[in-house]
Amino acid sequence: ITKKRVKVTVERADVCVVPAAAVxxxxxxxxxxxxxxxxxxxxxxxxxxxxxxxxxxxxLKQR
Structure with a gap:
């Protein structure tokens, strides 16, 4: 562990729910x-x- 600072990406987890909700x-x-x-x-x-x-x-055809 170097304790070197790195940039992290923030990912929203709630967007993953949309495909599951569609199914x-x-x-x-x-x-x-x-x-x-x-x-x-x-x-x-x-x-x-x-x-x-x-x-x-x-x-229905006869009507």
Missing amino acids: IGESVVAFELANALIEKFGGDSISEMQRNYRGYLKY
Whole structure:
């Protein structure tokens, strides 16, 4: 240890939170979209949900 003075850089740690928050936000949005799809087209299986969704699209075309 020389005790020689050196210049240090100051780095803000809070800027590192933004990318992590974006990943969390994306996951929350995906989760809520999935919940909305389940609520609207739900069934006992994914294939039943897909059938309900296709039926809904067909219904919209007829309107």
